[in-house]
Amino acid sequence: MGRNPYIYFIVHIYSWSSMMEKRKIMVLGKSSRVVALPKKWVDKHKLQKGDEIIFVVQEDGSLLMYPRVPVVKKPRVLEIEIKLDSEKGLLERQLIASYLNNYSIIKLKAEKFFTNRQQQELRLGLRKLAGLQVVEASSNEIIIQNLLKLSDLDLQKSIHRAHLIASSMCKDAIKALEYKDSELARTVINLDEDVNQFYFLIAKQLRCALVDKSLVKALGITPIECIDYLLVVQRIEHVADHAKIIAQNVMEINGEEVPSELVKLILSFAHLAYKVYQNAVTAFLMEDTKLANHAINLRDELRTLKDKAKRIFEEQTTPSKVWVTLYLNEILNSLERIADYGTDIAEVAIDKALE
Structure with a gap:
């Protein structure tokens, strides 16, 4: 289950700006330009005359500065x-x-x-x-x-692996519905913990990267991309949650006879919802705006299918059929959420491609 760390981002971005100080450039001799170091920073690092400072020019033109001998961080x-x-x-x-x-x-x-x-x-x-x-x-x-050690973990690979598990869960949940396979549904449910583990790991990396420029550099991303990646991995985790819900409802149906027309319609909806999600993540990882836009446009077809399904739901009056259709309605709702999360990812993919 996802947690929302956006407030954390805002607080720490603000704290960065609150630490800023202005320094005027002084001229020393004919060509040298000198800027005084903040006293608090010098005292914190116990710097003395003759100590070396390392300067690294960042992509945005700013300077990253740190002492020659890095301070050993105490365990928190x-x-x-x-x-x-x-x-x-x-x-x-x-x-x-x-x-x-x-x-x-x-x-x-x-x-x-x-x-x-x-x-x-x-x-x-x-x-x-x-x-x-x-x-x-x-x-x-x-x-x-x-x-x-967060800097040793490959962010892209972690997101890709989380997606592969969530994608597999979706496919198997749909297959379990089609073939009334409770054992396959149980397998889907058990995989949810693996996606949760990837989610918390990636969220931890990204939260830390926002307040540690060296970690951002090690991960090969920018601070704004931290937010993009976090939003995407949250949506992947939510997709896995809904694949689990679909599997749970398949187990509740437990092989009972269901209206064939309704199942056929839900399966069509399921394959299309899965396509939205799959295309969206691929578009994000490949920075493919055309594929992302195609994934978003598939939502129109899903609305048409859902309207048809609603009409069939309303026609079910036999008590046994009503009982089963309640579970099918839950499945349809989860499939719609999967498509919604796919659309969110596709929108982030377009934003990221144009950053």
């Missing part, structure tokens, strides 16, 4: 106190937030001991978060270490 440690009667889901959400904020060590301290529910929440959270490892554990304290 977070301690979280866990109340015995903490609300359901709070521990898992705190763990995810700690992960997204890139703490090196997370110390969980229970008021008395970790309850069975809290232990289950912790295990569930850890399954979603790549690179976290429990290094110490007792009845009232758990220490978790982050083993990932």
Whole structure:
């Protein structure tokens, strides 16, 4: 399940601008131009006369400046106190937030001991978060270490892999509906955790990149592209969620007889919705504006198919058929959402191609 980090972006972009200082250029001799360094920055890095400063010219013409000897960053440690009667889901959400904020060590301290529910929440959270490892554990304290180095992870490959899993989930969910295959539907449901793991990993990379110019450079993207990539991976994660919902409804139908005309129409809708999503992600990765625009225009065909499906839904009056069509309606709604998310990705693809 996705979380929205846009507020985080705004706060930190603002914090960058609030740190800006003006310095006048001074002339030293006939050709030298000198700019004084901010005293706070000099003191922070313990710079002395004769120390070297490295300057790197950025693509936008700005200068990136850092000391010759880089400052060794201390591990960021977070301690979280866990109340015995903490609300359901709070521990898992705190763990995810700690992960997204890139703490090196997370110390969980229970008021008395970790309850069975809290232990289950912790295990569930850890399954979603790549690179976290429990290094110490007792009845009232758990220490978790982050083993990932974000600059070593290939952003493009991670997004592509998340997409491949979500795409496979969509195809298999549609196939499970067509052939009334509950076992295949169960496989789709189990894959959702893999997409969640990629989502949180990529979101963590992008959040950190927005406040760390060296990480942005290592990832080979610009700050504005961080927002593009985050929006896309959120939509991919949502697509996987709805593929899971489709599979769950297929299992609820459990091979029951369904109106053939309605199923045929939903399958046509499903293949078209999948095409919107597939073309949109391809357009984003390839920066293909023509393909992205084609994906957006497919929405008109989907509206026509949905109107036809609604009329058939309204005609179902037999109690057994009404029961089944409720699940089919849920499937249709999820397919429509998949197409919507594909359209969002296609729009980002056009924006990114013209940046």
